[in-house]
Every structure is written in structure tokens, then in C-alpha cells.
Amino acid sequence: MSDLVFEGNSANFLDWFKAWPGAAFHEDIEIQDLRKNGRGRGIVAKTDIPEDTVLFTIPRAAIINTQTSDLAKRLPDAFAPTILDDADNEADDDGGESGPPDNWVSLILVMVYEYLQGEKSRWHRYFDVLPTEFNTLMWWSDKELDWLQASSIVAKIGKDDADSMFRARVLPIVENNPDVFYPEGSRKLSEDELILLAHRIGSTIMAYAFDLENDDDDAGQEEEDEWVEDREGKILMGMVPMADILNADAEFNAHVNHEEDSLTVTAIRPIAAGQEILNYYGPLGNGELLRRYGYTSVHHARYDVVELSWNTVVSALKQTLAIDNAIWGKATAEFDPEEFEDAFVIDRDLEEPNSRGEFHGSKTLKNLPEDLREQINVILKAIRKLSPGTILDKQKRDEICLSAMGRAFELKLAEYPTSTADDAKLLSSDTISGRPEMALFVRYGEKLLLQEAISLASEKLNNSAAAQGEDDQPSAKRLRTK
């Protein structure tokens, strides 16, 4: 984060913001420097604020996107309209594909253009307060990523894909149109500088951009997801000054409403003086939060996720069944490996916070992954056909399935080099901060989830054995009639 952000620039930025026709900023809130809490800037209530108060209003004209920037007018061919079905707000891995840019590439181009315009851009004060350094995983060294141990989030960073996409879809447009992108007299960036700029802008968009709903879009859907910042399935993305100074958490107190001419941010419950105004990024686990936004949060740990590979499950199944390799080979040979899922997600599948941004439900794992159970059973049924003695009946099959799942969770847990107890000790030691602490928090949360999964599998196995025991007991009635 550039220090510029805090040295008087927040006040300049606020004046710049308020000068947009239709912009409003409630006098009872203020932008604060929250760096001592590791939160950059945030917006804080100065006095008690009642529910439903409109905290600020951002006119749509102040949002940066393909509709407001001049770039689309100056390069109409590059922005030919297209029906977009890939709107998942991620860097595409289709670096080589031709055709009009999707919403993600379009916003990168628009932001590169506005940035290069310098003081000529209507948003240059906004660029002054955007970050230049990031804690998102894209910017971590290999050594830093090692702190995440066996977390599957490491495989999802996609730095190389983003790099190829910038080279294929951003660089050529900038380099073929220097008169458009570079104001007269300004220095042209080298290829390396442009790629670095695209990465920075890509990371800023990932952590700061909003999907913009049209007021008349999907009215029903909007009602359903009233407080959810739904980042999927929407076409237009944009940078929304002021709304993106809000920090966020899995328990929150404000909501961004998308109206025809403006976006408004409203208090969804009373906010006490001194409390931070918080937005919501969705039910993300800490790994995903760190990847996209560069931070972790205690409240997000409930949405933690562990990915289990099918290979790990296969090892566990083989150990549980202890059957001949030949039988295993025969049983699995009849399946097309393409039809098998190669990874399974373990998560607590919790409900969303309520319309006041609060969460009251249980935070423990209630169910084991059903798709995993089904895939294991496909294999077990094939084995039973070849070797009926190995799996006598459905009861036995269920037990083998639960044992194999429990074993697979243990194998996954063993992939992390440190134990949950080691991590807990380190977390409470006060000797760790910054990236190492965030990585520690991610891997610790995943280990706790795996331990819950191990306990749940064992509990279900015990229940199944107990039920079987009861079935084996002759009933009282039968005893009497004997």
C-alpha cells in the first residue's frame, strides 16, 4: 500500500469524490487509517448510526468501466459487444483465444488506459489512493507459499495463466494503439513494465472491483440474495470509488444497493460510534479470501474448505479393503477415468448470514461429502461383484466407505508437515505476523476442518456398528415366542 494514500490524500480524495454530481457522504462517517490493525483504510462511524441510514451514494458516472471511460469510444472495434457467459471474475486461462475481450480483460484495458492518461484522467485522484502493493497470493514468493503447506489454494493462484492472458489480450491492444493509450509527450512503457502494470491492475480489480447490476436486472434474484455481493453471472464489472474503501467481513453491517443512476451504501443494522462499516465478499474460506483479497479473518474460518484428491481416497480405500491388487485392477478397469471426479470438497455447507449481516447457526461439520460417498460406492459395488466375500452386504459396504473416508481425511491431514497442536501454539505465541501468520491461519483452519471430518466419519461408523448390533439382538417378542 502506498504511503501516499494516508498522507493527506484521503481528504483530497473525499473532496474529489463529493464533487461528482449526485455523490453524497454522510457526515457521521469518516475514512480512517486502520494500518495498525492490518486493514489499510476503512470507513468508521463517528456517532451511533440507525439502521437503514444511507451512508453514501456513488453516481454511476463516477464508476470506472467500459461505459464511462472514453477508451471504448476511442477503440470501438476492440470492445465489440458480446454475450458473455464466463463472468466468474477470474483471470481467464484462455490466453490464446481471439475475439472481443471479456468483462475482466475489458476492465483491465480501461484501467490501464485511465492510469496512463495521468492527470488527464477524470479518475486520477482515485488512482492516487489505489494500492501498489498486495498481499494476495499472486505476489507471494515460493518460500512464502510453502507456509501454506498442503493447502489446495496454492494450485489456484494462476499467475502463469494471468501472465499469458495479459500477453495475448492486453499487450497487443496497448502496443498497437500507442496514440490512444499514451497522451502526447508521455513515455511509452516497456513490455515488462506493461506486464507488471497489468498484474497490479489485475490484482486491484480482483480485490476492489464490483459486479454492477442494472436496476432492472433480475429483480427476483436480487431479492433472494439481498445482502449478498453476488460476483457471478453479471456482465459489467467496474471500479466503484468510495464503496471500495469499505473493508469486509463474514459478519457485516452495510450493503451496497445497485440503483438506476447510482449505487448507495446503507446500514443494515444499527452501527455504534467507533465501529467500522463493513461490506461482505461472500461465504469464502480463508484460503480463498487470502488468494483474492490478501487477508484472513476469524469470521471467515467457518467457511474454510479442504480439497481431497481422488488419489488420496484410492490409497485410503486400498488400505481399508486390503484386497488383492489383481481384484482392485479388474474392478477399476471397467471405468473410464474421465467419468470420475478427481477432487472432492470438504466444507461445512453453512447457511448465509441473515439480512442484518449476522450469523447465528451452528458452525460444525454436519455431513460428509455426498459425491465422495457415491464415487466410493461405485468402486465398492464393482469389487463386490468380483469378490462377494470382501463386502458381504450394504451394511458392510457403508462401513468400509466410512472407514475409507476417515482414512483419506487422515492421509490428507498427514500431508501438512506440522500438527494442529504445533500451529495452535504458534498462533497464540505472538511471535508471528503478516504473511506467515495469515498462511498459518489458513492451514490451521483446514486442519481443524479435517479433524472434524475424521471425528464425524468415526461417529457415523460407530453409530452404524451400534445399529447393526441392535439388529443382531433377537427382539423381545421373538424371545418370548421361542
Ligand SMILES: C[S@@+](CC[C@H](N)C(=O)[O-])C[C@H]1O[C@@H](n2cnc3c(N)ncnc32)[C@H](O)[C@@H]1O
Ligand atoms: C475493497 S478494498 C478495501 C479498502 C482497503 N482497506 C484500502 O485501504 O484500500 C479491499 C482490501 O482491503 C483489505 N481488507 C478488506 N477487509 C479487510 C479485513 N476485514 N481485514 C483486513 N484487511 C481487509 C484487503 O487488503 C483487501 O484486499
